[in-house]
Amino acid sequence: MIAAKWYSSWSLSSWTVAVILILPLLFLINESLTPDKEVFEHLLNTVLIDYVINTVVLILAVIIISLLIGVPLAYLLANFSFPGAKFFNWGLLLPLAMPSYLMAYIYTDWLEYAGPVQRALRAVFSWQNKADYYFFDIRSITGAAIVLSLVLFPYVFLIVKTAFKEQSTSFVHAGKMLGKTPWQIFSNISLPLARPALAIAASLVAMETLADFAAVKYFAVNTLTTAVYDTWLGYGSLTAAAKISVIMLVMIFLFISFERMSRNKQKTFSGNSSSEIQVVKLQGKKGWLAFSACFSVLLFSFILPVIYLAEMAWQYQEQALNSDFFSYGFNSLTLAISVSIICLCLGLVVVVFKRFNQSLLANLPLKISSSGYAMPGTVLAIAVLLPLTFIDHGLNDFLIVQGEAPIGLIFTGTLFAIGFAYVIRFIAVAIGALESSYERISPSIDNASIMLGNNRFITLVKVHLPLLKRGGLTAILLVFIESMKELPAALLLRPFNYETLATYVFQYVSDEQLELASMAAISIVLAGLIPIILLNRTMESKL
Amino acid sequence: MKWIKATSIATFTLLISSVSASALANEVNIYSYRQTFLIEPILEKFTAQTGIKTNVVFAKSGLIERLKKDGRYSPADVVLTSDFARLMQISDEGLSQAVSSDILTANIPSQFRDNDNQWFALTKRVRNVYASKERMANLSGISYEDLAKPQYKNKVCMRSSKHPYNIALVASMIAHHGSAETKTWLQGLKANLARKPQGNDRGQVKAVKEGECDLALGNSYYFGVMQQDPEQKKWADSVNILFPNQHDRGAHINVSGIAMTKYAPNQDSAKKLMEFLSSSQAQQVYASVNMEYPVNPTVKPSEIVASWGAFKEDNLAMTKVAENRQAAIMLLDEVKFDL
Numbered sequence: 001m002i003a004a005k006w007y008s009s010w011s012l013s014s015w016t017v018a019v020i021l022i023l024p025l026l027f028l029i030n031e032s033l034t035p036d037k038e039v040f041e042h043l044l045n046t047v048l049i050d051y052v053i054n055t056v057v058l059i060l061a062v063i064i065i066s067l068l069i070g071v072p073l074a075y076l077l078a079n080f081s082f083p084g085a086k087f088f089n090w091g092l093l094l095p096l097a098m099p100s101y102l103m104a105y106i107y108t109d110w111l112e113y114a115g116p117v118q119r120a121l122r123a124v125f126s127w128q129n130k131a132d133y134y135f136f137d138i139r140s141i142t143g144a145a146i147v148l149s150l151v152l153f154p155y156v157f158l159i160v161k162t163a164f165k166e167q168s169t170s171f172v173h174a175g176k177m178l179g180k181t182p183w184q185i186f187s188n189i190s191l192p193l194a195r196p197a198l199a200i201a202a203s204l205v206a207m208e209t210l211a212d213f214a215a216v217k218y219f220a221v222n223t224l225t226t227a228v229y230d231t232w233l234g235y236g237s238l239t240a241a242a243k244i245s246v247i248m249l250v251m252i253f254l255f256i257s258f259e260r261m262s263r264n265k266q267k268t269f270s271g272n273s274s275s276e277i278q279v280v281k282l283q284g285k286k287g288w289l290a291f292s293a294c295f296s297v298l299l300f301s302f303i304l305p306v307i308y309l310a311e312m313a314w315q316y317q318e319q320a321l322n323s324d325f326f327s328y329g330f331n332s333l334t335l336a337i338s339v340s341i342i343c344l345c346l347g348l349v350v351v352v353f354k355r356f357n358q359s360l361l362a363n364l365p366l367k368i369s370s371s372g373y374a375m376p377g378t379v380l381a382i383a384v385l386l387p388l389t390f391i392d393h394g395l396n397d398f399l400i401v402q403g404e405a406p407i408g409l410i411f412t413g414t415l416f417a418i419g420f421a422y423v424i425r426f427i428a429v430a431i432g433a434l435e436s437s438y439e440r441i442s443p444s445i446d447n448a449s450i451m452l453g454n455n456r457f458i459t460l461v462k463v464h465l466p467l468l469k470r471g472g473l474t475a476i477l478l479v480f481i482e483s484m485k486e487l488p489a490a491l492l493l494r495p496f497n498y499e500t501l502a503t504y505v506f507q508y509v510s511d512e513q514l515e516l517a518s519m520a521a522i523s524i525v526l527a528g529l530i531p532i533i534l535l536n537r538t539m540e541s542k543l
Numbered sequence: 544m545k546w547i548k549a550t551s552i553a554t555f556t557l558l559i560s561s562v563s564a565s566a567l568a569n570e571v572n573i574y575s576y577r578q579t580f581l582i583e584p585i586l587e588k589f590t591a592q593t594g595i596k597t598n599v600v601f602a603k604s605g606l607i608e609r610l611k612k613d614g615r616y617s618p619a620d621v622v623l624t625s626d627f628a629r630l631m632q633i634s635d636e637g638l639s640q641a642v643s644s645d646i647l648t649a650n651i652p653s654q655f656r657d658n659d660n661q662w663f664a665l666t667k668r669v670r671n672v673y674a675s676k677e678r679m680a681n682l683s684g685i686s687y688e689d690l691a692k693p694q695y696k697n698k699v700c701m702r703s704s705k706h707p708y709n710i711a712l713v714a715s716m717i718a719h720h721g722s723a724e725t726k727t728w729l730q731g732l733k734a735n736l737a738r739k740p741q742g743n744d745r746g747q748v749k750a751v752k753e754g755e756c757d758l759a760l761g762n763s764y765y766f767g768v769m770q771q772d773p774e775q776k777k778w779a780d781s782v783n784i785l786f787p788n789q790h791d792r793g794a795h796i797n798v799s800g801i802a803m804t805k806y807a808p809n810q811d812s813a814k815k816l817m818e819f820l821s822s823s824q825a826q827q828v829y830a831s832v833n834m835e836y837p838v839n840p841t842v843k844p845s846e847i848v849a850s851w852g853a854f855k856e857d858n859l860a861m862t863k864v865a866e867n868r869q870a871a872i873m874l875l876d877e878v879k880f881d882l
Contacts, residue, residue, distance in 0.1 A: 091714050113738075114753035130737070131800045139741045220703065220741035222881055228703055234872050236632070381605075390614045396616050409616050412609075492605045494619070496572055496598035507578060507648040510603060512743055516580075 011362070012457070014353035017346050018365035021424050024383035031386060036239035043240065048227065052247075052433045054141060055210065055223040061145035062152060062209045063202045069149060069297055070156025070201065075186060076294070081279045088294040090536030095301040096154045097245035097528025099485040099502065100147070101214035102377035102521055104245060105509050106305045107147045111138040134235045143220040152208055156201040156488050157289040159438075161286040162539070163197030164190060169278065189229035203259035207252060207374035213488045214506060225376045229292070232382060242309020243381040248462060252374035285496065291301030306525060312518035320519035324504070329523055332501040335415070336527075340430075340476040346423065347475060349431035352464070355438055356447075356456050366431060377421075377488025382422045384493065388412045414495050421489040426482050430475035439465075477538075486525050506528040548709045563577055570596040571812040574606040575623040577799060578753070582623065588820045590840070595812045602775050610638055620813035623801050626707040627664070630800045630867035634661035639802040642814055650821035651763050654858075655798060655838045664798035664861075666835035669713050669763040670855070673748050673782040676755045685715065686788045691731025691760065699735045699749045700756035702846035704880040705872070708744075708762055708797060713875065714867035715795050718859055723850060731880045745769060745778070762797075767834025767847045786854035793855035795819060797864075798838070 068108035076082075078091055111117055118135055127133045136142060167190060176186040213225045224244055271462075282290050313320055350366040375383065388411040398405040412418060441464065447457040487502045494503065501520045508517035574871060575582060579601045586597045600606065600619075607629060609617055622639075624630045633639045635655060641660040648656070655664035672690070674682050690699055701709065716725045739758035747759035750770065759782075769779035784792040807813050815878070819825055826837035830845045843849065 039604055042873055043876065046873075047879055047882065050879065050882050087655070113755040114749050120751070139739060220739050229604070230872075232608060234705055234710075235869065236608075237609070275784075306877070385609070385612050392616065393614060406616060408618060411611060412613065412620055491602055492601055492609065494602070496600050507601070508601075510743070511578070523707070 009352050010114055010356060014350050014362075014365040016347050018368040021346075021369045021427065023387045024380070024424065025371065025375070026174065027390070028242050028379070028383040029384035031239055032242035034239045034242075036237055036243070038054055039237040039240040043227070043231065043244075047222070048244075048309050051222055051224050051227045054221060054250075055225075056143055058141050058148075058221065058223060059206045061141065061455050062148045063205050065145055065149035066153040066156050066205050067198065067202065070153040071160055071191075071198070073129045073153075073294060074157050074161035074164055075299065075453070076290055078161050079280060080282045080290060082290040084291050084294065088298070089540070091298055091453045091532060092294065093154045093532045093536060094156050094298065094529065095151050096481055096532060097485075097525045098151050098302060098305060099214075099487070099505075099524060100212055101218060101487065101506060101509055102149050102514075102524075103151055103305060103311070104144070104215040104218040105512075105514055106308055107143070111143070112134075125273060139218075139220045140253075141219075141221055144221045147214065147219075147247045148209055148215060153297075153301070153405055155204045155208070156198075158539075159201040159204070160194055160197050165195040167193050183329055199259050202257045207257050210251065211247060211374055211376040213376055213378055214509075218509075224251075225378060228376065228382075229378050232378075238382065241379075241382060245375075245382070248376065248379065249306040249374075252371075254504075255374070256371075300492070309518055309522045309525065311351070312515050315523050316518055319516050324499075325523075326521060326522055327500045328501050328504045332484055332524070333527070334479045335418065335422070336498060337421060339426065340479040341420070342423050343427045343430040343479045344472055344475050346433075347427055347434050348468075349474075351434045351438060352460055354435075355464070366435075370428035370431050370470045372424035373426070375425060377486060377490075378424070378492070380421050381489045381492035382423055384489070385412060386419055388420070397530050412493075415498070417493040418490055421493055422486060423482050425489065426479045426485070428484060429478045433475035433478060434468065434471045437468055437474070441467050472540050474535060477535045480531050481528045483522055524528045546582060555857060563633050569594065569812065570598060571816050572618050572620045573623060573816075574610060574619045574621070574804075575599050575600045575601045576606060576629065577601075577623045577807070577808040580749040581833050584832060585820065588646055588828070589816060590822065591654050592819070593812075593815055597816070599743075599840050607632055607638065610804060611636065614643050617804060618808060619804050619805050620807040621801055621803050621807045621816060623665075623799070625712055625799045627708060627798050627861050628711055628865050628868045630662045630664070630798070631801060631862065631868075633802045633804075636867070639763055639806055640805045640807065642803050642817060643787065644818055646818040647793050647821055650818075650823075650826075650839045652838065653708070654861075655800075662800055662802040663817060663821065664800040664838050665826075666799045666829045666833070666837055667793065667796050667838060667856075668799070669786060669794050669796050669856075671761060671762050671763050671766075671785060673751055674756045675754075675764070676781055676783055678754075679783070682783075684789055685758075685785050686791065687712065688788075690760075691728045691735060693731075693735075695735045695758060695800065697699050697735065697737050698853060699732065700737050701752045701757040702743055702747065702760075703739055703740045704875045706782075707851065709760070710865050710871050710875070711797050712760075712870060713756060714864045715857065715859055717870055717874070718863040719792065721852050722874060725871075726878060729874060729880060733878060740837060744831075745775065748778045748782055749775075752778045753758040763805040763851070764834035765834075766851070770847060786851075792859070793857040793860075796856050798861070799835070820825055824879040838880045 016433050070524050073088075073092060077085060077092075109115055113130065113135075121127065121133070121135070125133070171189050171193065172185055175189050180188065213229070215243045217226055224247065228241050228244050228248070231237055231244060259390070281287075346369070349368050354362050356362075356367045372380065389428075392409045392411050395410070396408070411420075445463060446459060449463045450456075454462065485502060487506055489502050490503050491506065501524050504522065505514070505517045508514055514521060547839040548826075557680070579599060588597070589595065590597060592810050606622060610617055610622065610633075613619065621631055622629075624633075640662075649661055651663050655667075656662065672685050674685070690693070690858055703709070704713070711746045713725065713729070716728060722726070735800050738750070742750075744761035744765045745754075747761050748765070751759050763784065766779055766784050787793055801817055803810070803813050803817065820838055823839055823842050826839040826842040829835050830842060830848070834845055834848050836844050836848065
């Protein structure tokens with residue numbers, strides 16, 4: 001294929017997108033280089049190491065637990081049919097709609113010492129106080145890891161299931177012919193083949209965990225994210241906060257490189273393999289066992305929490321159902337929809353550019369654009385404020401010099417800031433979906449189209465876009481779900497009189513009065529359901 | 544590419560209009576650390592009375608940092624804070640401006656406002672101790688210092704030490720006893736905790752009710768607020784509210800307050816709002832809705848609050864608390880209080 005010239009409109013637009021999206025990060029790194037010995041050194045001498053250890057332990061624990069939940073379920077549903085399997089195929093994605101801070105609230109409420117579970121245990125066994133029995137502390141790293149895994153395992157399930165389904169059946173047949181048991185086939189053949197998918201899933205889970213703020217805070221677990229917050233708002237040192245952020249970014253970089261490395265190892269187009277996987281029917285007891293496994297995971301990750309919220313919303317409907325609720329719902333919806341569409345458009349720019357230019361350099365805009373994903377909302381909010389303030393002030397100063405009236409903070413003071421932050425954070429999700437969809441389109445199709453005299457643009461419009469429709473839809477839906485739930489960036493970047501459902505709910509959650517915002521809470525979950533159902537339909541028809 | 548042009552023009556117009564909307568004369572823009580649902584009823588009254596529209600950004604944290612970043616183009620006119628340290632921070636960092644108003648000086652006693660009128664307190668709250676009625680019934684007097692005594696091992700509950708209310712308390716301890724002694728106190732207090740610092744002030748009372756701990760630190764108004772919720776009343780009923788250090792310096796008090804920003808675009812409206820918030824009408828709402836102690840001496844605390852009795856207040860200068868804030872945070876990190 002002929003490489004595009006560097007100044008072509010393709011590369012120009014692609015690089016522009018990348019530069020705009022990386023700008024906040026560059027400002028943040030610049031800020032972190034300013035000397036600020038006192039605060040950072042004090043932190044280093046006191047708590048920073050603990051925070052790093054907490055963060056690493058939490059991430060590893062969440063990865064392990066979500067793999068333990070997600071992988072077996074993925075294998076089960078990719079290879080077997082049993083009662084309810086059809087539902088679980090998409091039903092197990094439902095926890096994606098559950099914001100982690102809501103789960104944190106619900107589970108601490110249930111399982112803390114004063115909660116109903118321990119109260120009941122004390123009543124039944126007539127235990128008097130803490131010393132009489134052991135019960136694990138929900139507000140701990142373990143508690144946080146379990147609850148975060150309950151909302152993050154669907155990523156593992158989604159990605160690994162697709163990988164299992166796309167594995168060439170000839171390997172499995174070979175295994176069967178060699179007399180291997182189903183367990184041996186799973187552990188010696190399917191699992192190793194799914195390794196790249198496992199790596200992708202694990203890195204996604206790791207980044208989500210690192211980015212979590214509200215839930216860990218609720219669990220009283222101090223991680224680097226909470227440290228950034230403390231340092232910026234407690235010590236009032238933006239520079240020290242930026243330094244910690246950069247440490248986190250290094251961690252993120254490591255995760256991404258790890259994920260890319262494992263993906264590079266697999267260069268097979270196994271998706272093109274001949275026969276589709278034969279789904280084995282599980283009969284009788286085995287079938288019900290499979291059903292119970294799926295059901296119990298769904299019970300704890302979705303059904304029980306939703307019942308809890310619904311009951312609360314019903315009980316407090318008078319207080320919870322007010323006009324505010326509707327206007328915040330409208331804000332959330334319009335914001336999430338706009339962000340999804342922008343992510344799709346900008347994502348297409350960098351993905352298409354990479355498609356037509358298979359050089360290492362052409363890969364760069366795509367990688368750069370995706371780098372915001374793991375930036376925790378708090379860090380992102382700081383990062384976004386830096387360049388936007390710079391531009392805002394520059395613009396106003398310029399107008400004043402020109403003898404015009406200043407126009408105020410048109411970037412930091414408006415929805416632009418939130419929108420910008422969301423796009424930076426979630427475009428990676430869109431790019432990922434588009435990229436994997438593109439990878440399924442064989443490059444020979446491009447060659448054929450170009451040989452038939454179509455230029456790149458026509459090839460894109462007439463050949464690629466129709467084939468990318470599903471990937472595009474997946475991108476929109478995933479970004480939509482994420483945007484509905486996003487919290488920390490919105491908290492810090494909101495313009496006047498603007499609330500999203502998430503910020504509104506968090507206001508009450510942090511005051512332990514979720515009941516008053518329960519209607520909004522359940523709306524966030526419900527708004528996530530439709531995209532998940534649609535998402536599943538696109539995934540299913542792809543296979 | 545017509546649609547791109549059209550969309551960008553539309554977006555730009557939208558952005559501009561949303562900005563200019565916040566700089567209109569008959570409005571006042573508020574950065575608020577105080578929760579919307581607490582101040583909304585008061586703001587509604589203000590608008591009804593003056594016709595001035597109020598615009599609010601509410602956040603539990605980060606607003607001063609945002610104000611700082613906004614710089615001279617900031618749309619914010621006033622900042623409402625829930626604690627004194629932040630009030631002080633605004634004036635210390637040159638983010639506020641002096642407001643001279645006879646109404647404010649008349650309504651707010653001098654110890655509750657800045658000498659240069661850079662900030663004004665609006666309500667007072669006490670950092671008190673909640674003691675289990677069942678297990679700490681004989682306890683009538685207690686001091687913050689006592690909480691670190693070995694006899695209370697595994698009996699104390701509190702929220703994160705990094706919460707502004709706790710930071711202010713620790714800062715006041717440093718002001719009274721110096722850093723070294725405060726550090727020893729913090730180590731003792733940490734050793735006495737029944738569980739890792741967590742939850743909010745209300746959650747501590749709940750934990751006392753359930754028997755997880757016997758003593759808890761909390762702000763006074765929660766006691767009143769809890770008594771108005773059927774479920775939470777049970778928690779409140781299980782404890783006695785104790786005002787610490789009654790035999791020596793008195794209980795630590797904090798204030799919520801307001802300051803006008805340095806570049807406030809709507810100064811007249813902002814001043815009117817400040818005056819209104821200090822008026823007996825608004826102070827009454829603070830007292831009855833949120834169970835706080837009004838700073839305006841003509842307004843009495845609510846009946847519930849009054850029923851807790853009179854008590855001695857620590858009259859340590861608020862500025863001393865603010866001065867020691869950074870040192871307090873550093874000490875808390877040194878003893879790894881929350882870890």
